[in-house]
Amino acid sequence: MAVSPITERLDVRRQPGEVLPFKLNNVKIFEGALVSVNSSGYAVNATDASGDIFVGVADETVDNSGGSAGDKEIKVRIGGIVNVDSEFSAAQTNVTDLVYAYDNHTVSSAATMTNDVLVGRVVEVLSASKLRVALVTPGRA
16 A cells, blocks of 8 residues: 655644543552553553553552453553652663663663563662653654
8 A cells, every 4th residue: 555645734633642541451550650551452550561561650540450451541641751769779870771660660770671661761860769760652662
């Protein structure tokens, strides 16, 4: 199929990207948790799970642990900069390093992770165990 660039205005149904809804797996996610989408397409607490893609930070607490995957949605804030815990002993030399999901509020370096679920880039080291991280935006690696 041939694809051509647009040559006039096209409504691409652009949606402001600050908060997006994702269908929730049968889990509970707390406001402020790092959120990934699993290989089945449902929002889950971020971990180093195979096939997961990080999408953002939960903007609300939603409990679907007693339901079926997709029964509820969760609002997720994408992009931005957040404070997270560090699984490794962070130092000033880690500024600009990429970090990966360890759990739903902790990041690690690629050297210690198996699946490397990218969360973002360190922009400030607050302490050996606390970082400020610029989050990746879904769709960008």
